[in-house]
Amino acid sequence: MRCSLAGISYALLACSTTLAAPGWSHRWKRSKGLNDYAKKAGLLYFGTAADIPSSGENTDVAYQRILNNTHEFGQVTPANAMKWDATEPQQGDFTFGAAEQFLGFPTSNHQLVRCHNLVWHSQLPSWVTSGTWTNATLQAVLKSHITTLVQHFGTRCYAWDVLNEALNDNGTLRQDVWLNTIGPAYIPLVFQFAEEALKGVKGGRRIKFYYNDYGIENPGPKSAAALELVKGVKDRGIKIDGVGLQSHFIVGGTPSRETQVQNLQSFTAAGFDVALTELDVRFSNVSDLSVGGGLEQQSQDYENSVAACVDVKRCVGVTVWDFDDKYSWIPGTFPGQGFGDIWWANLTMKPAYDGVVAALTERD
Ligand SMILES: *[C@@H]1O[C@H](CO)[C@@H](O)[C@H](O)[C@H]1NC(C)=O
Numbered sequence: 001m002r003c004s005l006a007g008i009s010y011a012l013l014a015c016s017t018t019l020a021a022p023g024w025s026h027r028w029k030r031s032k033g034l035n036d037y038a039k040k041a042g043l044l045y046f047g048t049a050a051d052i053p054s055s056g057e058n059t060d061v062a063y064q065r066i067l068n069n070t071h072e073f074g075q076v077t078p079a080n081a082m083k084w085d086a087t088e089p090q091q092g093d094f095t096f097g098a099a100e101q102f103l104g105f106p107t108s109n110h111q112l113v114r115c116h117n118l119v120w121h122s123q124l125p126s127w128v129t130s131g132t133w134t135n136a137t138l139q140a141v142l143k144s145h146i147t148t149l150v151q152h153f154g155t156r157c158y159a160w161d162v163l164n165e166a167l168n169d170n171g172t173l174r175q176d177v178w179l180n181t182i183g184p185a186y187i188p189l190v191f192q193f194a195e196e197a198l199k200g201v202k203g204g205r206r207i208k209f210y211y212n213d214y215g216i217e218n219p220g221p222k223s224a225a226a227l228e229l230v231k232g233v234k235d236r237g238i239k240i241d242g243v244g245l246q247s248h249f250i251v252g253g254t255p256s257r258e259t260q261v262q263n264l265q266s267f268t269a270a271g272f273d274v275a276l277t278e279l280d281v282r283f284s285n286v287s288d289l290s291v292g293g294g295l296e297q298q299s300q301d302y303e304n305s306v307a308a309c310v311d312v313k314r315c316v317g318v319t320v321w322d323f324d325d326k327y328s329w330i331p332g333t334f335p336g337q338g339f340g341d342i343w344w345a346n347l348t349m350k351p352a353y354d355g356v357v358a359a360l361t362e363r364d
């Protein structure tokens, strides 16, 4: 049941009856939020990325009131603070100030943290990308970075994205410094290094290890390759727990609920947990929101995606890649596109917020 103040036209009668119904009070009193509904629907959390401390979020009190509200968010992901360029800007010189500032938020607010990420082709400092490496010296670099981060953050990480975006859209392995130097063997190795690091972490076995990628939300060559990748690690007896589906979608181009369910089940059937880790649904033309179907379609796309997670037993949670348009990564990466989040930049909720609530409360 949905009744939005933000402008989707529903019958007035339907709205006034639903107003009296339980579950609708959140529109008025905000006594419940997305994380409350997610837990009730059987998920572990509803979460968001946050770019603290490197963006304006760091001093934005109105933003932080929502971020800190565990009724809305039971999990947070550092958008940048744990990436390689932030944590090992010079070889062997580990800097955790930004990450610790970030972690102050979830620690005081009792939110789970999906730590992000250990190995990626992007946001690498130049000493990594322009270094002269042999197979052995680059493996030593990986081992040192992974061991140091896993042991430093310990069980403050509910999960780690151990490996991020190793695949091309056609399912082949991405050419980057890791593949070009170590070959495909780097993939099981990075998970092995992460597992070995847990020997130095009390209770560390409970930290979940993920492979995280985009464009794997539809059945197809990339999703199939991701499945082969994670199976290849698991078949070697190395710890890997789940697959993160980033889920950066476009209004009107989002895979259907059934398609997403079928795709998620291909991973869970092979023994992996799954999570939607970076969900947003952007408009392809910010000057014309009717392209793709408008706010109502965006709401439906959010609803379908979150409902697919609820439908799949081992889908543990959903994370949006920041919750309001003010701090969205989209316009900077896809010029002319945007408005992909569930709150407008002025922190009023979009119909998409109601789409998420609808997905999470369908079975109430
Ligand atoms: C959010 O929580 C952090 C960590 O406790 C705190 O420093 C910050 O002041 C809080 N922000 C607001 C607006 O309550």
Ligand SMILES: *[C@@H]1O[C@H](CO)[C@@H](O)[C@H](O)[C@H]1NC(C)=O
Pocket (backbone or CB within 6 Å): 168, 169, 170, 171, 172
């Ligand atoms: C797959 O995609 C990559 C990256 O775009 C490209 O370099 C490669 O040639 C493609 N391979 C095949 C078999 O199409």
Ligand SMILES: *[C@@H]1O[C@H](CO)[C@@H](O)[C@H](O)[C@H]1NC(C)=O
Pocket (backbone or CB within 6 Å): 135, 181, 182, 183, 185
């Ligand atoms: C790099 O070393 C690993 C063993 O540590 C090996 O499996 C892999 O094939 C080597 N890669 C290359 C490109 O020789």
Ligand SMILES: *[C@@H]1O[C@H](CO)[C@@H](O)[C@H](O)[C@H]1NC(C)=O
Pocket (backbone or CB within 6 Å): 285, 286, 287, 288, 336
């Ligand atoms: C976006 O929409 C505006 C307004 O309708 C239009 O003028 C413009 O050409 C569109 N841009 C693209 C890239 O389609």
Ligand SMILES: *[C@@H]1O[C@H](CO)[C@@H](O)[C@H](O)[C@H]1NC(C)=O
Pocket (backbone or CB within 6 Å): 344, 345, 346, 347, 348
């Ligand atoms: C917030 O921003 C949206 C989009 O620009 C606008 O439609 C809405 O009226 C604004 N709400 C308030 C309370 O300013």
